[in-house]
Amino acid sequence: SKPYEVNQNGELTIGGVTATELASQYQTPLYVYDVNHMRQQMRAFKAVFMKRKLDYAVSYASKAFATVAMYEVAAQEDVHLDVVSGGEIQTALAANYPMNHVSFNGNNKSVAELEMAVDSGLGTIILDNFYELDILHDVLSERDKKQDVLLRITPGVEAHTHDYISTGQTDSKFGFDVASGQAYTALQKAIADPYINVLGVSAHIGSQIFDVTGFQMAAAKLVDLVHEWGFDPQVINTGGGFGIRYTEDDKPLPATEFVEAIIDTITEKTTSYGMSMPAIWIEPGRAIVGPAGYNLYTIGAKKDVPGIRTYLSVDGGMGDNIRPALYEAKYEAVLANNPQAPTEQVVRVAGKYCESGDVLVWQQELPKTKPGDVLAVLATGAYGYSMASNYNRNPRPAVVFVEDSHSQLVVERETYTDMIRLDKHYQ
Ligand code: LLP
Numbered sequence: 001s002k003p004y005e006v007n008q009n010g011e012l013t014i015g016g017v018t019a020t021e022l023a024s025q026y027q028t029p030l031y032v033y034d035v036n037h038m039r040q041q042m043r044a045f046k047a048v049f050m051k052r053k054l055d056y057a058v059s060y061a062s063k064a065f066a067t068v069a070m071y072e073v074a075a076q077e078d079v080h081l082d083v084v085s086g087g088e089i090q091t092a093l094a095a096n097y098p099m100n101h102v103s104f105n106g107n108n109k110s111v112a113e114l115e116m117a118v119d120s121g122l123g124t125i126i127l128d129n130f131y132e133l134d135i136l137h138d139v140l141s142e143r144d145k146k147q148d149v150l151l152r153i154t155p156g157v158e159a160h161t162h163d164y165i166s167t168g169q170t171d172s173k174f175g176f177d178v179a180s181g182q183a184y185t186a187l188q189k190a191i192a193d194p195y196i197n198v199l200g201v202s203a204h205i206g207s208q209i210f211d212v213t214g215f216q217m218a219a220a221k222l223v224d225l226v227h228e229w230g231f232d233p234q235v236i237n238t239g240g241g242f243g244i245r246y247t248e249d250d251k252p253l254p255a256t257e258f259v260e261a262i263i264d265t266i267t268e269k270t271t272s273y274g275m276s277m278p279a280i281w282i283e284p285g286r287a288i289v290g291p292a293g294y295n296l297y298t299i300g301a302k303k304d305v306p307g308i309r310t311y312l313s314v315d316g317g318m319g320d321n322i323r324p325a326l327y328e329a330k331y332e333a334v335l336a337n338n339p340q341a342p343t344e345q346v347v348r349v350a351g352k353y354c355e356s357g358d359v360l361v362w363q364q365e366l367p368k369t370k371p372g373d374v375l376a377v378l379a380t381g382a383y384g385y386s387m388a389s390n391y392n393r394n395p396r397p398a399v400v401f402v403e404d405s406h407s408q409l410v411v412e413r414e415t416y417t418d419m420i421r422l423d424k425h426y427q
Helices: 019-026 035-051 067-078 086-094 111-119 130-143 183-190 211-230 253-270 322-328 416-420
Strands: 013-016 028-033 056-061 080-084 102-104 124-127 145-152 196-202 235-237 281-284 291-306 309-314 334-337 344-351 359-366 374-378 397-405 406-412
Touching: 013 019, 019 028, 019 281, 019 291, 019 374, 019 397, 035 056, 035 067, 035 253, 035 397, 056 322, 067 086, 067 397, 067 406, 080 086, 080 281, 086 102, 086 111, 111 130, 124 130, 130 145, 130 183, 130 196, 145 211, 183 196, 196 211, 196 291, 211 235, 211 253, 253 281, 309 359, 322 359, 334 359
Parallel strands: 028 397, 056 080, 056 281, 080 102, 102 124, 124 145, 145 196, 196 235, 235 281, 309 344
Antiparallel strands: 028 291, 291 309, 291 374, 334 374, 344 359, 397 406
């Protein structure tokens, strides 16, 4: 089955609206999200825990796509939020998001960011290193406030994914190291701190992972550790990283099966140690927003390099989706007005930016196309908008949410004026 929907005329639809209609109403390039798809994904994650009557938090790793509207949808679904910067905290505040359901990850939180977190009533700070432990102590003692924290542990698990998005291995900038005893020292120090309440431990092994083994190993490692330390955690957070389908070569498990595996491991391990069952927290980002996103472009120039390749250029590119250039990520594109038309050409879909690496789709078959046709790149909802840039002074595209055949602009398109708004003359 195809990973997209068409109407009776065979046109691509998103949330019940045709993609070509969205492109003409809001212009291209355009980010479009099928909101119902995101809701279903969030509900599916929660259902796994509810079915088993467990304490849990499904915490949306909002770095995947952080906007006020998205945080509002998460709040409506009673899904928690993981943030990684002052900017994401500010976005949560702007969305009126319940701050007690927010966790704060990252390996170099600043004093200003920790102050912002504490002052906003942010629920849980996930401490990454001794420096953060020290500066958080100072922030809290100045305010005479107590803060819930998790300690991020480097579990020493290698996830099989792109090196840049693999984080659980021992040689990582993230988390307290276990083998050297740093993690245990951190726990003792945090427990002894009158301003800090250690809820438990946290790990994140990487992103776009297809295999449950890494998650099982990390979950087992966390339980082994806390048991070895004689520490009874209220929370074990196994992070995010559940892989999704970008092209037909990707055959991920349903995201919920990763969660089942994590729960099974933690249940078995804690039972065998006679420990009480902690709450399990997960932090999916990509799995919630990735498949729900579509990037719409207008086709322009076409270049045939005889005997070598055909380049089909569109009006966006690495500024709105840097993942192919950065990770050699693969995507699939469809012709919006007739995705199922017979294919007639093999193309590389290139962007309009001044770099050869500015590619959106490395190689695929497409039906016949002409300038002005709308091309939709599928499964672009994660780390597209959130990693967008103004390279070549191209304005960032607008973002539109579609649900129940109704579309709504949730981020305005940047203008050329926006591009130069912060520039100052040099006198
Ligand atoms: N939790 C923590 C602590 C993380 O660092 C991340 C992602 C997540 C959760 C969510 O992972 P997800 O479920 O989305 O895989 N820019 C890269 C991905 C970087 C991921 C960074 N951390 C990409 O475009 O593939």
